[in-house]
Amino acid sequence: MxxxxxxxxxxxxxxxxxxxxxxxxxxxxxxAQLYDVHPNQITSWKAQLAEGAA
Structure with a gap:
């Protein structure tokens, strides 16, 4: 590995x-597979985007 x-x-x-x-x-x-990142990372970025937009 x-x-x-x-x-x-x-x-x-x-x-x-x-x-x-x-x-x-x-x-x-x-x-996650398309962008080669972990799904948890996408969730974190999504939360940051929602927090920054508010």
């Missing part, structure tokens, strides 16, 4: 993924 390195994602990428999650057209698992 190989160890994955940490990624520093750009704010624009985080916003794009979070908005895709909010649209609800794809499941979190599908988005």
């Amino acid at each position: 190989t160890k994955r390195t940490r990624h520093n994602h750009a704010p624009a990428f985080k916003a794009k993924v979070a908005l895709a999650a909010l649209k609800g057209e794809k499941t979190l698992a599908e988005l």
Whole structure:
């Protein structure tokens, strides 16, 4: 098993993924596979987006 390195994602990428999650057209698992991130990370970014928009 190989160890994955940490990624520093750009704010624009985080916003794009979070908005895709909010649209609800794809499941979190599908988005995670598409963007190569963990589903929990998408949930976190989605919460941050909702908090920042409020």
